[in-house]
Amino acid sequence: xxxxxxxxxPEESVRSQPPEPPEQKNAPKGPTPGKKRSGGGILxxxxxxxxxxxAPSWFLVAALITWVFxxxxxxxxxxLGGARYLVSLFFAVAFYASVLIHxxxxxxxxxxxxxxxxxxxxxxxxGVSEIEKETETPGREFVLAFVGPLLSLVLAGVFYAGMxxxxxxxxxxxLLAGLMFSNLIVAxxxxxxxxxxxxxxxxxxxVWKITGRPMSGTIAAAWVxxxxxxxxxxxxxxxxxxxxxxxxxxxxxxxDSLTDALLAAILAAIIWxxxxxxxxxARLRERxxxxxxxxxxxxxxxxxxDTPLSEALRRANDAGASALxxxxxxxxxTALVREAAIVGVPDHxxxxxxxxxxxxxxxxxxxxxxxxxxxxxxEYLRATPATEYLVIEDTGEIYGVLxxxxxxxxxxxxxxxxxx
Numbered sequence: 001x002x003x004x005x006x007x008x009x010p011e012e013s014v015r016s017q018p019p020e021p022p023e024q025k026n027a028p029k030g031p032t033p034g035k036k037r038s039g040g041g042i043l044x045x046x047x048x049x050x051x052x053x054x055a056p057s058w059f060l061v062a063a064l065i066t067w068v069f070x071x072x073x074x075x076x077x078x079x080l081g082g083a084r085y086l087v088s089l090f091f092a093v094a095f096y097a098s099v100l101i102h103x104x105x106x107x108x109x110x111x112x113x114x115x116x117x118x119x120x121x122x123x124x125x126x127g128v129s130e131i132e133k134e135t136e137t138p139g140r141e142f143v144l145a146f147v148g149p150l151l152s153l154v155l156a157g158v159f160y161a162g163m164x165x166x167x168x169x170x171x172x173x174x175l176l177a178g179l180m181f182s183n184l185i186v187a188x189x190x191x192x193x194x195x196x197x198x199x200x201x202x203x204x205x206x207v208w209k210i211t212g213r214p215m216s217g218t219i220a221a222a223w224v225x226x227x228x229x230x231x232x233x234x235x236x237x238x239x240x241x242x243x244x245x246x247x248x249x250x251x252x253x254x255x256d257s258l259t260d261a262l263l264a265a266i267l268a269a270i271i272w273x274x275x276x277x278x279x280x281x282a283r284l285r286e287r288x289x290x291x292x293x294x295x296x297x298x299x300x301x302x303x304x305x306d307t308p309l310s311e312a313l314r315r316a317n318d319a320g321a322s323a324l325x326x327x328x329x330x331x332x333x334t335a336l337v338r339e340a341a342i343v344g345v346p347d348h349x350x351x352x353x354x355x356x357x358x359x360x361x362x363x364x365x366x367x368x369x370x371x372x373x374x375x376x377x378x379e380y381l382r383a384t385p386a387t388e389y390l391v392i393e394d395t396g397e398i399y400g401v402l403x404x405x406x407x408x409x410x411x412x413x414x415x416x417x418x419x420x
Contacts, residue, residue, distance in 0.1 A: 057124035145201035152187035194225030196274030218282040225275030233268035288374035297400035305356030323401035335359035
């Protein structure tokens with residue numbers, strides 16, 4: 001199943017790193033191909049500069065496809081013997097190669113629209129293209145969603161054309177038939193009009209175009225996705241039990257009622273969860289503009305590096321400030337006094353501890369514009385992880401200090417508000 005544009009869970013902690021907007025940008029280079037990466041799986045390559053990972057769950061489904069397809073091959077090509085499982089394994093790999101092509105279609109379109117793509121991940125129920133930003137127009141949203149199923153339809157047509165060139169009932173004929181049918185299923189399934197499927201994003205784009213509000217499109221597509229989940233849960237076992245899908249299944253396909261019910265339950269759960277997450281992320285994006293550097297910044301007082309901590313805190317209290325900025329004799333900021341370091345100094349030692357010993361030198365990226373807000377702010381903070389940042393006006397004047405702890409609390413507060 002394709003979930004292109006899937007967003008990363010935004011609830012991860014930001015105590016050592018600011019919370020991420022829907023997806024991470026400018027991700028550092030990962031490990032070499034074949035090495036595992038936490039949370040991503042095995043890195044297989046970087047087509048178009050986008051890392052492609054294979055999740056551990058892929059090996060489970062590959063084994064399942066190999067076993068099921070091999071059992072069907074035993075009836076279609078009994079002369080293969082044990083070699084049928086090698087043919088089945090080739091089919092599983094070829095099928096996921098088709099899924100990868102589907103995801104690469106989304107990736108290429110996203111890059112064409114200058115939307116960063118964090119990664120592609122092949123997993124249990126297909127692939128995920130993690131696109132980091134929302135499209136700016138409904139037209140681009142529609143195109144970005146449609147290219148995936150379109151590529152799958154093209155692949156189905158290519159495999160069908162290949163079937164005409166080989167003898168039916170042979171290994172190439174069976175493989176081409178299976179790949180044609182599986183790509184057709186991928187295309188049709190992803191065209192269903194409910195989030196998180198591509199068809200849901202297309203529906204979102206249409207409602208967005210009509211209403212002029214992307215949130216209206218998200219709400220409509222998410223609820224259609226939830227209805228679709230219920231339909232899959234109830235309808236798929238009924239269709240297979242009554243034989244309504246019998247004519248649509250190839251000779252090498254089929255599953256018993258229990259397997260169909262289990263598959264329906266898994267698909268329904270994935271669709272329902274994906275629809276809810278899409279709606280939740282859209283609500284969060286609406287609230288992200290409230291996260292502004294200016295409103296989250298603590299007022300700061302400038303102090304020289306040899307100022308005793310007790311004296312610096314007295315000046316801050318008198319000024320109603322809650323942060324300290326170390327400046328040189330010309331008044332130029334050079335470092336930030338870390339809040340955690342202040343807390344760690346006992347009261348009786350504070351008159352003897354210079355603030356410079358508790359400060360962190362200002363590095364590139366630790367100066368934040370007071371005008372930054374929303375995803376732009378989170379992205380900027382993540383590019384240079386730190387505990388505090390110097391917030392400056394466009395004129396270069398010191399505005400204050402921004403703590404990632406304050407950003408975290410505001411972010412969690414925004415997420416905690418009830419969503420539909």
